[in-house]
Amino acid sequence: MTSASSATEQVRRSLPKRYAKERRFRLLGLCAIVLTLFFLFVLLTTIFLKGWTAFQQTHVRLDIHFDPARLDVKNLNNANYAALVHDSLQQMFPEAKNRNERLQLHRLMSNGAAFALQRMVTSNPGIIGTTQSLWLPADDEVDMLLKGHTPRDVPESARRLNDRQLGWIDTLLANDRLEKQFNAAFFSNGDSREPELAGVRGAITGSFFTLLVTLALSFPIGVAAAVYLEEFAPKNTFTDIVEVNINNLAAIPSIIFGLLGLAVFLNFFGLPRSSSVVGGLVLTLMTLPTIIIASRASLKAVPPSIREAALGIGASKMQTILHHVLPLALPGMLTGTIIGMAQALGETAPLLMIGMVAFIVDVPQGLQDPATVLPVQIYLWADSPERGFIERTSAAIMILLMVLLVMNATAVYLRNRFERRW
Amino acid sequence: MSTLETTVSIYDDFAAVKAKTESRSRKVDRDNRETVGMPFVANPRMTCRQVNVFYGEKHAIKNVSIDIGKNEVLAMIGPSGCGKSTFLRCLNRMNDTVAGCRVTGEIHLDNRNIYDGNIDVVPLRAQVGMVFQKPNPFPKSIYDNVAYGPKIHGLASSRTELADIVEDSLKRAGLWNEVNDRLDKPGTGLSGGQQQRLCIARAIAVRPEIILMDEPCSALDPIATATVEELISGLKEQYSIVIVTHNMQQAARVSQRTAYFHLGDLVEVGQTDRIFTNPSHQLTEDYITGRFG
Numbered sequence: 001m002t003s004a005s006s007a008t009e010q011v012r013r014s015l016p017k018r019y020a021k022e023r024r025f026r027l028l029g030l031c032a033i034v035l036t037l038f039f040l041f042v043l044l045t046t047i048f049l050k051g052w053t054a055f056q057q058t059h060v061r062l063d064i065h066f067d068p069a070r071l072d073v074k075n076l077n078n079a080n081y082a083a084l085v086h087d088s089l090q091q092m093f094p095e096a097k098n099r100n101e102r103l104q105l106h107r108l109m110s111n112g113a114a115f116a117l118q119r120m121v122t123s124n125p126g127i128i129g130t131t132q133s134l135w136l137p138a139d140d141e142v143d144m145l146l147k148g149h150t151p152r153d154v155p156e157s158a159r160r161l162n163d164r165q166l167g168w169i170d171t172l173l174a175n176d177r178l179e180k181q182f183n184a185a186f187f188s189n190g191d192s193r194e195p196e197l198a199g200v201r202g203a204i205t206g207s208f209f210t211l212l213v214t215l216a217l218s219f220p221i222g223v224a225a226a227v228y229l230e231e232f233a234p235k236n237t238f239t240d241i242v243e244v245n246i247n248n249l250a251a252i253p254s255i256i257f258g259l260l261g262l263a264v265f266l267n268f269f270g271l272p273r274s275s276s277v278v279g280g281l282v283l284t285l286m287t288l289p290t291i292i293i294a295s296r297a298s299l300k301a302v303p304p305s306i307r308e309a310a311l312g313i314g315a316s317k318m319q320t321i322l323h324h325v326l327p328l329a330l331p332g333m334l335t336g337t338i339i340g341m342a343q344a345l346g347e348t349a350p351l352l353m354i355g356m357v358a359f360i361v362d363v364p365q366g367l368q369d370p371a372t373v374l375p376v377q378i379y380l381w382a383d384s385p386e387r388g389f390i391e392r393t394s395a396a397i398m399i400l401l402m403v404l405l406v407m408n409a410t411a412v413y414l415r416n417r418f419e420r421r422w
Numbered sequence: 423m424s425t426l427e428t429t430v431s432i433y434d435d436f437a438a439v440k441a442k443t444e445s446r447s448r449k450v451d452r453d454n455r456e457t458v459g460m461p462f463v464a465n466p467r468m469t470c471r472q473v474n475v476f477y478g479e480k481h482a483i484k485n486v487s488i489d490i491g492k493n494e495v496l497a498m499i500g501p502s503g504c505g506k507s508t509f510l511r512c513l514n515r516m517n518d519t520v521a522g523c524r525v526t527g528e529i530h531l532d533n534r535n536i537y538d539g540n541i542d543v544v545p546l547r548a549q550v551g552m553v554f555q556k557p558n559p560f561p562k563s564i565y566d567n568v569a570y571g572p573k574i575h576g577l578a579s580s581r582t583e584l585a586d587i588v589e590d591s592l593k594r595a596g597l598w599n600e601v602n603d604r605l606d607k608p609g610t611g612l613s614g615g616q617q618q619r620l621c622i623a624r625a626i627a628v629r630p631e632i633i634l635m636d637e638p639c640s641a642l643d644p645i646a647t648a649t650v651e652e653l654i655s656g657l658k659e660q661y662s663i664v665i666v667t668h669n670m671q672q673a674a675r676v677s678q679r680t681a682y683f684h685l686g687d688l689v690e691v692g693q694t695d696r697i698f699t700n701p702s703h704q705l706t707e708d709y710i711t712g713r714f715g
């Protein structure tokens with residue numbers, strides 16, 4: 001009796017210490033979460049604050065006279081469209097007399113203005129001879145000034161825009177001829193040397209094609225390999241070696257896969273350099289181990305009782321796998337695949353090795369076209385000296401994160417959609 | 423009568439009684455592992471001869487020979503790990519799925535050894551159905567659970583025929599009245615007892631001739647157990663049933679013959695009432711009187 005009560009007493013005495021330990025343990029976990037959320041918050045806010053301005057672009061309203069003298073209907077491609085822009089500017093600011101001043105005036109507008117006019121004329125030659133009031137993109141220096149990224153209260157020598165140009169800008173502003181508009185070019189253009197013309201369309205298309213190749217190859221191959229290893233392969237030294245190697249492959253630095261792709265796909269098979277198809281092949285190699293490992297884990301997680309039930313009523317092995325095991329393992333496989341695809345989407349290093357880092361202006365039209373992908377585009381822009389690329393880098397990161405978010409949401413949706421409980 | 427005489431007389435009586443008792447219950451010695459009783463029947467549906475099962479090095483079933491009669495319920499009892507389930511799973515080759523499992527000896531069904539190399543396990547398992555210890559309905563609808571077997575074996579030529587098979591199987595499993603208004607609901611949503619009857623319905627939907635039941639009631643409450651036992655008694659009109667059970671009352675209630683396994687040996691087979699009232703083997707007696715197991 002005495003010993004029993006003293007044991008109870010001892011237990012009671014040890015309780016506060018135990019609870020204190022538990023509290024500390026919980027607090028530690030909470031700290032970790034808070035710290036993670038804090039860093040995530042800092043990261044996202046920095047990116048957003050730096051990048052949101054890239055979704056706006058300064059435009060100038062010019063009265064463009066499509067002068068038939070300058071536009072030869074028979075030779076529209078070689079016409080001097082920039083001259084139309086210059087004419088309009090000089091008409092507005094006749095005080096710019098000498099060559100130097102005129103050049104400074106012309107620099108207020110982007111090269112893209114001339115391209116825009118060319119597109120208009122080619123698609124609708126009837127416009128020749130008329131005068132139109134048009135919003136045309138301003139130069140990135142003007143854009144940066146308006147967005148407040150470059151200061152104007154510093155000595156003229158430290159500025160990219162001189163006092164005269166600032167005066168013109170102020171006049172344009174006062175006349176409501178200068179304003180920030182939605183930057184549609186960012187979503188419809190490929191890369192460019194001019195920040196105001198650079199867009200992510202090329203990179204998004206390249207990423208899409210590359211991931212398409214990756215998904216089309218790695219999902220079926222990965223699932224087939226996992227099913228074979230898990231359901232059919234005999235347990236022997238050979239399959240053990242295969243298993244160890246698959247696990248090792250998952251840990252190989254991705255740039256090695258790039259070198260492999262360079263040696264095998266480009267140099268041996270002679271596939272087109274910088275193309276989405278090669279990028280997809282390289283990323284397939286990189287993604288396969290992830291998908292195989294996740295698929296095997298989800299196959300293992302299917303309760304053996306389900307297999308027994310199917311086999312017990314005379315289903316063949318293939319029927320058991322196709323009708324019962326695979327549907328139950330599918331959510332896990334999809335999750336693994338999406339994780340692998342998300343990895344592939346964010347991968348840069350192996351793609352550098354196969355030439356996807358090239359400066360490519362055109363939006364790729366197919367798998368064989370030279371292309372770049374979003375993370376490589378971010379890398380290229382982050383490396384560019386122009387002030388306008390800083391905000392574009394952050395904006396491209398935002399778009400990459402958005403794509404990732406959509407992919408992960410799809411993964412969650414698919415998992416819930418196919419998940420069966422029992 | 424003197425005191426001494428009285429004592430002797432009493433002693434004689436006592437000796438006589440003792441001798442009588444011993445003669446009635448003289449048991450086969452514990453060390454004898456030959457099968458005693460009646461392992462063979464006149465019109466067997468399945469015959470097993472010298473069946474040995476090895477799991478790697480472990481000798482799990484030792485030289486078991488037994489018949490499974492037509493339309494009989496054969497109960498297999500014995501302490502845990504004695505090999506009853508292993509032996510049961512030999513009868514439809516479910517042991518094939520266990521890595522490192524090796525079976526020797528002969529098990530004949532329709533004059534063919536089911537362990538012959540040229541035997542296809544798919545039709546064998548359609549002919550010898552199985553109900554497992556834990557109810558394991560597919561995570562599909564009740565209808566699909568029952569219809570799956572007939573579908574993959576092509577037993578129904580039309581939708582209506584398939585629906586008839588499903589209805590008939592559920593009726594025979596005594597589940598129809600409880601589920602006929604929710605056939606499209608998942609089978610996993612039923613109660614444990616209903617799930618097990620669903621599994622029985624699923625097994626009989628492929629029209630097997632023999633049904634193997636591996637402790638079908640161990641996960642069920644007494645009421646569900648009673649329902650399943652009733653069902654087994656009804657099913658024996660058409661099927662041969664082999665049931666493994668830990669519940670000796672259950673064996674006594676549902677079976678005609680009972681086989682007692684002990685550490686891989688088939689120790690005794692006999693009429694169920696005889697096994698439970700007057701077993702011939704000492705080990706059987708020890709087990710049923712609760713001395714171990």
